[in-house]
Amino acid sequence: MAHQRKAVALISGGLDSLLAARVMLEQNIHVEGINFYTGFCVEGHTHAIRKKHQLKPKRNNALWSAEQLGIKLHIIDISEEYKDIVINPKHGYGQNLNPCLDCKIFMVNQARAWGFMADNDFDFIITGEVIGQRPKSQRKETMPVIARESGVNDRLLRPLCAKNLPETLPEREGWVDRDALYGFHGRNRKPQMALAEQFGFTDYAQPAGGCCFLTDANYSKKLADLWQARGERKYEIDDIMLLKIGRHIRPAQNYKVIIGREEGENNYLEGYRKQFAHIRIESHFGPLTLVDGTPDQEDLLQAARIAARFSQGRDAGEVRVEICVPGLDNRFVNVSPIPAQELPKNWYV
Amino acid sequence: MSSENKTFPKQTLDTRGLLCPLPVIRTQDRIKDLQNGAVLEVVASDPGVLHDIPAWCRVHGHHLIETEQVGLDIYVRLRVCKD
Numbered sequence: 001m002a003h004q005r006k007a008v009a010l011i012s013g014g015l016d017s018l019l020a021a022r023v024m025l026e027q028n029i030h031v032e033g034i035n036f037y038t039g040f041c042v043e044g045h046t047h048a049i050r051k052k053h054q055l056k057p058k059r060n061n062a063l064w065s066a067e068q069l070g071i072k073l074h075i076i077d078i079s080e081e082y083k084d085i086v087i088n089p090k091h092g093y094g095q096n097l098n099p100c101l102d103c104k105i106f107m108v109n110q111a112r113a114w115g116f117m118a119d120n121d122f123d124f125i126i127t128g129e130v131i132g133q134r135p136k137s138q139r140k141e142t143m144p145v146i147a148r149e150s151g152v153n154d155r156l157l158r159p160l161c162a163k164n165l166p167e168t169l170p171e172r173e174g175w176v177d178r179d180a181l182y183g184f185h186g187r188n189r190k191p192q193m194a195l196a197e198q199f200g201f202t203d204y205a206q207p208a209g210g211c212c213f214l215t216d217a218n219y220s221k222k223l224a225d226l227w228q229a230r231g232e233r234k235y236e237i238d239d240i241m242l243l244k245i246g247r248h249i250r251p252a253q254n255y256k257v258i259i260g261r262e263e264g265e266n267n268y269l270e271g272y273r274k275q276f277a278h279i280r281i282e283s284h285f286g287p288l289t290l291v292d293g294t295p296d297q298e299d300l301l302q303a304a305r306i307a308a309r310f311s312q313g314r315d316a317g318e319v320r321v322e323i324c325v326p327g328l329d330n331r332f333v334n335v336s337p338i339p340a341q342e343l344p345k346n347w348y349v
Numbered sequence: 350m351s352s353e354n355k356t357f358p359k360q361t362l363d364t365r366g367l368l369c370p371l372p373v374i375r376t377q378d379r380i381k382d383l384q385n386g387a388v389l390e391v392v393a394s395d396p397g398v399l400h401d402i403p404a405w406c407r408v409h410g411h412h413l414i415e416t417e418q419v420g421l422d423i424y425v426r427l428r429v430c431k432d
């Protein structure tokens with residue numbers, strides 16, 4: 001009996017990677033999935049922080065894909081190493097701060113490092129890429145760039161568009177049958193949907209705009225603001241998590257306020273109260289407000305006035321707030337909520 | 350005595366404050382160091398673990414013992430079942 005070959009499949013949780021892995025299983029390849037956590041992943045659970053999304057199913061789509069396929073899924077935290085990709089992308093950004101081509105090269109390289117290590121001993125790597133599917137990273141010209149710069153070369157197989165690409169090692173060696181691969185191309189999703197139906201997949205994830213917050217214009221704007229305010233292009237994981245949460249208002253370069261929009265966000269922000277100066281509304285019902293940066297006493301009073309504006313005391317003459325700064329005694333002050341006309345639109349990040 | 354018959358002290362893993370998939374990743378990393386049959390209790394604050402850790406256990410063949418919510422803390426207890 002022929003030796004069963006092993007493939008590592010990059011599983012994003014979307015339809016294409018699900019189908020690519022399934023096509024390999026059809027050819028009796030042993031497939032295991034790999035999924036990367038960058039810190040920018042759009043996951044149902046991040047949205048689930050916000051109460052209005054809690055009726056949506058809280059599932060991890062990559063795990064869901066693995067279950068549908070009956071394969072193992074290894075989730076790898078690359079968030080630290082990934083910073084350099086976001087900050088210094090060799091191939092530049094897409095429409096927003098999305099370094100899609102560098103990201104794909106990095107992930108395929110990471111899959112190579114994991115899959116080809118002696119303990120794992122995989123033979124090749126597969127992705128769900130389709131030529132022409134994405135304007136930055138999935139173009140005919142970029143396919144060989146990814147294979148070359150990831151170091152995977154001809155051990156990188158794209159089962160959904162392989163027929164539009166040169167033969168790879170798994171095809172040449174007869175590990176997989178090229179005739180049973182596909183020649184999908186372009187942004188039309190109908191071929192994938194038809195194949196999903198053929199395989200009996202329903203209820204698969206169809207994320208609009210991809211699975212990464214960096215493709216989101218509003219999110220990218222907040223990250224650009226963070227870098228601009230700090231005067232350097234750096235971030236910590238807590239920074240990028242907080243960019244997903246709350247209302248961000250920057251009255252000055254040295255500080256911004258992050259205001260919970262609802263109970264779920266307030267609960268999440270509570271977890272940061274020991275690290276950040278924060279403001280609680282005492283006299284009325286109101287959100288928790290974090291103050292990020294290096295605010296002085298006057299800034300904190302201004303932040304308190306902004307926080308009061310988003311409380312139920314917004315129309316009151318005065319609102320009593322508690323200002324908490326790590327390492328200092330908490331103080332209670334009465335402030336007047338900032339009127340709408342004193343809160344310029346350009347303060348909203 | 351085979352490892353299946355040993356009684357292991359319960360291991361605990363605190364993932365409170367982390368959002369999914371980080372609790373799953375931390376669970377995955379901890380289990381690498383545990384023996385077959387060991388019991389791991391994961392404490393979390395993200396309700397997503399109620400879905401994700403059981404799904405991860407099913408994918409890898411580990412045995413989910415139970416889940417429990419106490420106030421804002423969520424407990425997921427599982428038994429390590431390695432190939």
